[in-house]
Structures are given as C-alpha cells and as structure tokens.
Amino acid sequence: MTVGGSDLVQAGPRVVIAAPGSGQGKTTVATGLMAALRAAGDRVAGFKIGPDYIDPGYHALATGRPGRNLDPRLCSPEAILPLFLHGMAVPDRADLAVVEGVMGLYDGQLGTPGFASTAHVAGLLGAPVIIVLDVSGLSRTAGAIVAGLAAADPELQIGGVILNKAGSDRHRAEVAAALAEQGFPVLGSVPRDAGIAVPSRHLGLIPAAERGEAADAVARLAELLAGMVDLDAIREVARRAPGLRGAPWDPAAAIGAHPTAATDSAAPVVAVAGGRAFTFHYPETEELLRAAGCRPVIFDPVTDQRLPDGTAGLYLGGGFPELHAADLAGNDRLRQHIADAIASGLPTVAECAGLLYLCRSCDGAPMVGALPVDAGMTERLRLGYRTAVADHDQLLSPAGGTVVGHEFHRTAVLSDAPAGASAGWQIDDRPEGYSLDPSGSGRPTLHASYLHLHWAGQPQVARRFADAVHSYARRVPQPAGGVIAPPSIAQHSKESRRRTDPPDHDLDHHGDREIADGLTDLAVNVRLDRPPSWLAEILRGSVDALAGYPRPERAIAAIAAAHGVTAEQVLPTAGGAEAFTLIARGVAGDRPVVVHPQFTEPEAALRTAGRVPRRVITDQADGFALDPAAVPDDADLIMIGNPTNPTSVLHPADRIRRLVGPGRVVCVDEAFMDAVPGERESLIGGDLTGIVVLRSLTKTWGLAGLRAGYAVGDPTIIAAMRAQQPPWSVSVPAIDATVACLSESARAEAARAAVDFEPRRRLLIVGLERVGLTVVQPATAPFVLVRGPVGLRSRLRDHGIVVRRGDTFPGLDASWIRVAVRDPETTDQLIKTLTNPDLMSFGPEPGGQR
Known part of the structure; x- marks a missing residue:
C-alpha cells in the first residue's frame, strides 16, 4: 500500500492526550486544549486515535481544520506517520498537533500486547504523552496511578498530568504533591464544571453537528483551559518530541492520479451526506475522491430537496438517522429522488447510517426504500473491528478482496434479505449488508453495510468506487443545467411506475372525443376543415416519395431558417404529442411541474414516463395569469402553454423567462402562437438557454391527421429529445408539409389568418357575454x-x-367549457341556441355526468 510521497518532512511539535481509562475527560481536555491554543494564535492540528467518529467533529470546531483519525487496525501501523504528516500539512502547515487517545493508555486489540492502543500510536509518532486524570475520587493515589502507567513502558515519555474534576485548592495541592514525588509535573487543573460536559446518548457523545450550542461550548472550553492549564508548558512538552521524518500520505499516489483536476467543475459529483443526521465520514474519503477526479459535494438529507447537480455517485456515511427518522421521512422529495437515482444505476455506498436510510423504514418511519427491508433499534450493541471478504465481484471490491472495518450500532435490519440480493461482505462466514444491481446493468451498483471503512487504509476501495462514478458519468448524457439523470429515471423505472397514482382528471380526453356526425364542431381547435389547395397539392405529390425513408434534413433547414436559429436548435416531431413524450423521457430532472389549467398532454406524457408532476394552478381571479413565484424553487422541469389551452391567456415572455435558472428546463407549448398576430410573446428569437419551445402546424393548416410539428430550443435539450426519438418518426408528407408551411408565402398567409381571427373572436366573446356567460379575457388563441x-x-x-x-383540465370544474372561434355564421348559430332559456337555467347533469 502506498502511504506517502517521495519527499521526507519532519514531524512538528506534538503531544498525545491519554488517560488511565475511559470517562476521565480526554475529549473535554483535548478539545479545550486545541481551542485554547488556537485562540492564542497557534495553528493546531487535531487527531483522534481509533475509529471514533464523534470526537473529530469537536476537534474540527476547535481547530478550524478537519479532525482526523489515526487507527493502526484500519490503516496499518506503517500508515500512521504518513497520515499524521498529511494532517499536519493540510490545509496549511500546523504549528503543533494534539492527539486524543482512546480508552485507557494501553487498551488495544484484545489478545495482543496493546496493538492499536494510545501507547502504540504515541510510540509510532514518537510523541510525548500527557495524562488526563479524574481526581474527583482520589488524592495521593494519583501519583501511584501515573507512576504505574509510566513503568509499563519505559520508552514512553510522559510529559505531565492535567487534573480533571479537581475539588478545593487543598485537594489540588495534595494531588500535585503526590505526582511531584513521582516526577510528574501538573500542567493544569480543571475544576468540576458540569456545564462543559458533552451530552451523551446510546452510542456515546452527541456529535458536534447535532448540537446547536457546540461552538459556544468549545469556546467556553477554550477560555476555561486557557485559565486553568499552562499553555506554554504544553507547547514545551510538544516540542520535546524527537525529530521524526517521513513522507506525508498522498491521496493521489495512494489511488493513482486521474487526469481530471480535483477542482474541475466538470468533474462528476459524488453527493456526500452531511447535516445533523449524517455526521460521520473520514476526511480522507473526500480527498481520495478528489484525487480520483471526482468532486465531493455535501448535501443534507433532512433539508435538501434533491441531490446536487451533476451527481454521478452517492456516499452515505455514518450518523444517527434513527434519531432523525421523522425529519428524514418528511423530506419525501429527496427520498423519491434518491430512490429513482439508485434504481437507475447510480453508484451508491451506504455505511451504517446510510444503510438505515436506504431501508424501507426505520423504526416505522418511511425511508428511501432502495433496500426492501425494515430496520429498527434493538437492545444489543454491536461493536468491534471486523475483517470482511467479498464473495463476488461488487462495487467496492473484486471477488476475494479483503478489507478491515469497524461497526458500532444498536440498530439492526429486521427483515429477511431481499430476493436476488448478494451480501455486501462475508464476515466469519456470515453475510453482512447488501450488494445489489437495481438497474439490471449486470454489475452491482449499490453497496450497503453496517461496516465503516477508512478508505485511506484501503485506497483500492476508493479507486473502484471512483471508477464506477466516472463510468456512470460517461454513460449518462449531461443535459442542460448539469443534472446527470439517465433516461431510465424518466422512462424505465418500474418502481416509479408503481408509485404513479392514477390521475384525478381524464388527461387523455381531447376535443375530438366530443365530435360526431351531424353536430356542429366547436370543440376542436383546428382552423380549417381541410388543408388549403396549394398545400393539398404538395401533400399529394408526397405520395410519389413514400417508397423512400424520410430524411428530415429539409425540414430542419426550413425550421432553422424560419426562426433564425441553427440546425442544432431544432427538431422536427410528429406533432406536439410526440414532443411532449420526448421531453418526458429524455430531459433530466425528477421534480417536474406543470402549470395548469393547460393542455393535458404534458402531464399525461410525464405520468406515462413514470414521473408524477406537481401542479401549479393559476388563479381565475387573476385571469389565470402566471405568477413565477408560485413555481417551487426546486422544480427542474416546468411545462407551460403560451397562449395557454384552454384559457386562451397569453403570458408575457419576460414573465416566463423569470422561470429559467441553473439546472432547470422550461418547456413552452406554443402550439397556437402562430394564431397570435406578430407572434408576440414568443420565446423563439431570444436566448434559448434552458428553454425548449414546441410548435404545431396541425391547427393552423388543417393537418391534425398528418401530425407535423417541431421543437426549437437549447441544443442540449434538443439533443436529449433527439436521443429518444424513434427512427423515421416524422413521415415524408409531414416533412414536405413542414417545409411548405414555413415558406415565406405560407407564413404571410398564417399571419393574415391570425389578424382575421381577432374580429371573429371578439364577435364570439360579445355574444357569449350578452347571454350571461363569463369569458376569460383577454383571449388571444x-x-x-x-x-x-x-x-x-x-x-x-x-x-x-x-x-x-x-x-x-386540472384547475377547472364542470362549469367550464372551451369554445372554438369559427366563422360569423357558426358563431351566430351558437348565440341563437344559447338564447334558449332552457339552456341557461338548470342544475347538475342527470346521473352525475360531467
């Protein structure tokens, strides 16, 4: 194992804080010393011996730099000095180091002469030891205790003692005299003060990240220790450490350099769980991932609504999700996002707390559900180092690979392993955790276990995970906004489909369902009952070319020329319906929003693709106007009509543009924009970043049976849609119609028709209002x-x-109807019919019909 680079450096001043046993006050004194020295102007590096995950959080608060662990079991004795030198140098060179011990001075691996004990690590570092001694229940015996500790290992240098929980001045003097007789100076004396005790819980101390007052407590410790401990004496003891030289641990050398720079914003993101529910992960984990060309980004599963943009890997470390289960369960948006991402094959590592979070439930509270098992608290504490073996080729190890980890938990999985799941590890021939392939890729992409690994001791684990992250990022296209989300999230997730509740409206109902022979049609929005003669002639000519496969290049060129955009910004489609389907399947994002009332096809397409959108309902009292502030901030795909079907409202373009933002796609259905004089408020022609506009040729030109339309927008969005489009979906007649209808003469004819619509629409509105009906205005469609x-x-x-x-239409009830604008004769027929008193004075329809 590579533990360092080639350049040797000298270890600086350092001291180890130890005790005869647990509960003596090591954490209180060590943290207070770090904070007091820092407050006095020293740059202090803090370390913890052993696998402890909580104390380093307090060390980080005290020193302003990462708190690090030194563990010969997890990282090998040879790695301790390199890791120490690395911690002394990163993020900048520290003046001295304070190392907090574990348990009693000589307590280490059972069955060994103190392997991985505080004394062992102090010897590896050549560091003097300061003993913290709780003297609340003794006086002169203190001298015998410290003398016995010193005699057990004559090579160990004990530089002095700090008394904890000392009583009166007389008590302190008696203890100090006994220690002086044995040759041990008292460097400080901390009085009894319950106010500086760190609260504990079922697994030990409460992490600093969970204590809102933690920073204040550390500041108080600093003040107390500065007045009660001789800081100059501490520095002097630290400077007595011998001039030990070694090569600092180098994450790039350990994992193998990667061509992508660690700070490269284009590097694939590894989302790392943080916040008060996920407080445990080693800082070297992030450093190894950066060295491997990944970009770790912290997110909080309690408060964040989605994974960070660009996520191509997920790391869920340790913590206490069982104590924050209600808050985690309440963030159902993120839980859904994570479940879909994992189902798509997102490389995911979950350790201990992460495993609980991925379960179906924890103590009855719903969790992510990526693991179809339930977990909860038990009476039994599981604690200790474990040697684990991979019995198959999995995310973190090849078959036969061995790792050393540590587990520390009172929870347990209470369900049988899911069908088809492999074990995350084999520990003493028993399965531990889970290794799964949720997306059916052929390789496990999910690893969940109670075992915590220190990746600096097993860099091959980091390398293997990073390789999976890069592979995922290469395999999955990066759409607009930088959110890596494969099509499988949008269209192939069986879990998503199972979670899709039936819609509360008949989204598949369209106007053509209303028409029948012998009835006057005011339900369908097609302007003409047949294409104009010049267009019909072109379409008849298309028959001669039907033996050849469609080639859309001519249509692409015509669309681009008509709108002054590039070929990369356009995509011919088989009408608007196909365009909505391509967006629902191809455009990334798991928090879609549809602005209603509007055409129902966008929501229907999203639901078919397994994506249940949230609805923003515009208000009748405001004329169904768009309020950008009503759209949720976390929406990543917004679908809106303009002018909107069925309201006929034309939203100002600048108001729609206020919806555009990083990581967000705004889809604007402009199917009726060519019926608006001058096509005012169209978003085509301005900046199309993050925008896709859909157009239809079927309404204006009487082509509903042909299906001809197109999309214009951000090239990245267009590319994502094109990737989902079946070959030859746009027919030869549709291509010919697109070219013809976008010619200069045809566009001029459409513009004249749009102007002609205005008086016809005004005639209709006046007539409807005259008979006592309410019409939404201003109407533009x-x-x-x-x-x-x-x-x-x-x-x-x-x-x-x-x-x-x-x-x-979501947002409307049975009192609403939509009426098409027709010629004056047809409008007159409608108004005359409506003057019949029987039509305007009756209750609900018989039988509850809608």
Whole structure:
C-alpha cells in the first residue's frame, strides 16, 4: 500500500492526550486544549486515535481544520506517520498537533500486547504523552496511578498530568504533591464544571453537528483551559518530541492520479451526506475522491430537496438517522429522488447510517426504500473491528478482496434479505449488508453495510468506487443545467411506475372525443376543415416519395431558417404529442411541474414516463395569469402553454423567462402562437438557454391527421429529445408539409389568418357575454374559455352543438367549457341556441355526468 510521497518532512511539535481509562475527560481536555491554543494564535492540528467518529467533529470546531483519525487496525501501523504528516500539512502547515487517545493508555486489540492502543500510536509518532486524570475520587493515589502507567513502558515519555474534576485548592495541592514525588509535573487543573460536559446518548457523545450550542461550548472550553492549564508548558512538552521524518500520505499516489483536476467543475459529483443526521465520514474519503477526479459535494438529507447537480455517485456515511427518522421521512422529495437515482444505476455506498436510510423504514418511519427491508433499534450493541471478504465481484471490491472495518450500532435490519440480493461482505462466514444491481446493468451498483471503512487504509476501495462514478458519468448524457439523470429515471423505472397514482382528471380526453356526425364542431381547435389547395397539392405529390425513408434534413433547414436559429436548435416531431413524450423521457430532472389549467398532454406524457408532476394552478381571479413565484424553487422541469389551452391567456415572455435558472428546463407549448398576430410573446428569437419551445402546424393548416410539428430550443435539450426519438418518426408528407408551411408565402398567409381571427373572436366573446356567460379575457388563441351553468355542455349537444368539456383540465370544474372561434355564421348559430332559456337555467347533469 502506498502511504506517502517521495519527499521526507519532519514531524512538528506534538503531544498525545491519554488517560488511565475511559470517562476521565480526554475529549473535554483535548478539545479545550486545541481551542485554547488556537485562540492564542497557534495553528493546531487535531487527531483522534481509533475509529471514533464523534470526537473529530469537536476537534474540527476547535481547530478550524478537519479532525482526523489515526487507527493502526484500519490503516496499518506503517500508515500512521504518513497520515499524521498529511494532517499536519493540510490545509496549511500546523504549528503543533494534539492527539486524543482512546480508552485507557494501553487498551488495544484484545489478545495482543496493546496493538492499536494510545501507547502504540504515541510510540509510532514518537510523541510525548500527557495524562488526563479524574481526581474527583482520589488524592495521593494519583501519583501511584501515573507512576504505574509510566513503568509499563519505559520508552514512553510522559510529559505531565492535567487534573480533571479537581475539588478545593487543598485537594489540588495534595494531588500535585503526590505526582511531584513521582516526577510528574501538573500542567493544569480543571475544576468540576458540569456545564462543559458533552451530552451523551446510546452510542456515546452527541456529535458536534447535532448540537446547536457546540461552538459556544468549545469556546467556553477554550477560555476555561486557557485559565486553568499552562499553555506554554504544553507547547514545551510538544516540542520535546524527537525529530521524526517521513513522507506525508498522498491521496493521489495512494489511488493513482486521474487526469481530471480535483477542482474541475466538470468533474462528476459524488453527493456526500452531511447535516445533523449524517455526521460521520473520514476526511480522507473526500480527498481520495478528489484525487480520483471526482468532486465531493455535501448535501443534507433532512433539508435538501434533491441531490446536487451533476451527481454521478452517492456516499452515505455514518450518523444517527434513527434519531432523525421523522425529519428524514418528511423530506419525501429527496427520498423519491434518491430512490429513482439508485434504481437507475447510480453508484451508491451506504455505511451504517446510510444503510438505515436506504431501508424501507426505520423504526416505522418511511425511508428511501432502495433496500426492501425494515430496520429498527434493538437492545444489543454491536461493536468491534471486523475483517470482511467479498464473495463476488461488487462495487467496492473484486471477488476475494479483503478489507478491515469497524461497526458500532444498536440498530439492526429486521427483515429477511431481499430476493436476488448478494451480501455486501462475508464476515466469519456470515453475510453482512447488501450488494445489489437495481438497474439490471449486470454489475452491482449499490453497496450497503453496517461496516465503516477508512478508505485511506484501503485506497483500492476508493479507486473502484471512483471508477464506477466516472463510468456512470460517461454513460449518462449531461443535459442542460448539469443534472446527470439517465433516461431510465424518466422512462424505465418500474418502481416509479408503481408509485404513479392514477390521475384525478381524464388527461387523455381531447376535443375530438366530443365530435360526431351531424353536430356542429366547436370543440376542436383546428382552423380549417381541410388543408388549403396549394398545400393539398404538395401533400399529394408526397405520395410519389413514400417508397423512400424520410430524411428530415429539409425540414430542419426550413425550421432553422424560419426562426433564425441553427440546425442544432431544432427538431422536427410528429406533432406536439410526440414532443411532449420526448421531453418526458429524455430531459433530466425528477421534480417536474406543470402549470395548469393547460393542455393535458404534458402531464399525461410525464405520468406515462413514470414521473408524477406537481401542479401549479393559476388563479381565475387573476385571469389565470402566471405568477413565477408560485413555481417551487426546486422544480427542474416546468411545462407551460403560451397562449395557454384552454384559457386562451397569453403570458408575457419576460414573465416566463423569470422561470429559467441553473439546472432547470422550461418547456413552452406554443402550439397556437402562430394564431397570435406578430407572434408576440414568443420565446423563439431570444436566448434559448434552458428553454425548449414546441410548435404545431396541425391547427393552423388543417393537418391534425398528418401530425407535423417541431421543437426549437437549447441544443442540449434538443439533443436529449433527439436521443429518444424513434427512427423515421416524422413521415415524408409531414416533412414536405413542414417545409411548405414555413415558406415565406405560407407564413404571410398564417399571419393574415391570425389578424382575421381577432374580429371573429371578439364577435364570439360579445355574444357569449350578452347571454350571461363569463369569458376569460383577454383571449388571444383561436378559442375562448367560458363559464356557465353546470350541464351546459350536454344541453348544447342536445341542440346539435359540441364544445370542449372543461373539467378534464386540472384547475377547472364542470362549469367550464372551451369554445372554438369559427366563422360569423357558426358563431351566430351558437348565440341563437344559447338564447334558449332552457339552456341557461338548470342544475347538475342527470346521473352525475360531467
């Protein structure tokens, strides 16, 4: 194992804080010394001997730099000095180091002469030892205790004693005299003060990250220790350490350098769980990942709504999720996001607390559910080092690989292993944890276990995980906004589909469902009952080319020329319906939002793809206007119509642009924009970053049966849609129609038709209002949204006129109908029918029909 680079450096001043046993006050004194020395101007590096995960958090608060562990069991004795030298140098050169011991001075691995004990590590570092001694229940015996500790290893240098929980001045003097007789100076005396005790819980001390007052407590410790301990004497003891030289641990050398710079913003992100529920992970883990070309980013599973942008790997370390289960369960958005990401094959490592979080539940609170098992608290404490073996080729190890880890927990998995799951590790021939392939990729991408590993001691684990992260990032396209999310999240996740509840509206209902022979059609929004003669002639000519496969290049060129954009910014589609499907399947993001009321196809496409969108319902009182502030901040895909079907409202373009932001795609359905004079408020023509605009040719040109449309937008979004489009989905006639309808003469004809619509629409609105109906205004599309008595739609049908029902649009009820703008004669027929008193004075439809 590579533990250091080639350049030797000298270890600086250092001291180890030890005690005769646990509970003597090592953490209190060590943390207070670190903080007091720092407050006095020293740059202090803090270390903890052993696998402890909590004390280093207090050390970090005290020193302002990472708290690090020195553990010969997890990292080998040969790695201790290199890791120490690395901690002394990063992030900058420390003036001295304070190393907190573990348990009693000589307590180490059972069955050995103190392997991995405080004394062992002090010897590896050549560091003097300061004994912390709780004297609350003794006086002169203190001298005998320290003398006995010194005699057990004559090579160990004990530089002095700090008394803890000392009583009166007379008591302190008696203890100091006994120690002086044995040749041990008292360097300080801390009085009894329960206010500086660190609260504990079922696994020991409460982590600093969970204590809002932790920083204040550390500051108080600093003041106390500065007044009660001789800091100059501590420095002098630290300087007595011999001039030990060695090569600092180098994460790049340990893992093998990677061409991607650690600070490169394009490097794949490894999301690292943090916050008050996930407080344990070794800082070397992040350093190894950076050296491997990854970018660790901390997120808080309690408060963050989504994984960081660009996430290509997930690391869930230790902590106490069982104590924060309610808060974790309440963040269902993130739990859903993580579940879908893992189901897509996101490389994921979960250690102890991470395993609990990925379970179906923890003490009854719902968790992520990536592991179909339940967990909860038990009476039994599981504690100790473990040697583990991989019995198959898995995320962290090849088959036969061996690692040394540590477990420390009172929880347990209470369910049988899921079908098809392999063990994360084999420990003494018993399975521990889980190794799974959630996406069916053929290789395990999820590793969850109670075992904590110190990756600096097993850099091959970090290398293997980093390789999986890079592979995932290469395999998955990077869409606009930088969120790595494979199509499988959007379209292939069986779990997502199972979680998709049936919609509360008939989203598949369209206006063509209303029409029948012999009825006047005011339900369908197609302007013409047949294509104009010049277009029909072109389409008839397309028949001669039907033996050849469609080639969309001509359509792409026509779209680009008509809108002044590049070929990379356009995509011909088989109408708007295909475009919505391509977005739902290809555009990344797991927090979609649909602004309603609007055309139901966007939500229907998202649901078919396994993605249940949130709805933002515009308010009738505000004229169904868009309020950008009503859209959730975490929305990553927003779908809105403009002008909107069925409201006929035209939203200002600058208001829609306020929705654009990093990591977000804004999809604007402009199917009726060519019916707006001058196409005012269109988003085409401005900056299209993060935007895709959908257009339809079927409404204006009478081509509903042909299906012709296109998308214009951010090239990255267009590329993601193109990747989902089946070959030859746009037919030869549709390509010919696109080219023809975007010619200069055709666009001029459409512009004239848009102007002609305005007086026809005004005639319709005036007539509807005259008979007492409410019309949403201002209206800009070739239809209007009308409110009247419930049952009006059925009564009109009885009189030979069909209109579009409104209650299938989220945000509307059965009192709403949508009425198409037609010629003056048809409008006059409608208004005359509506003057019939029977149509406007009745209750709900019989049988509860909608």
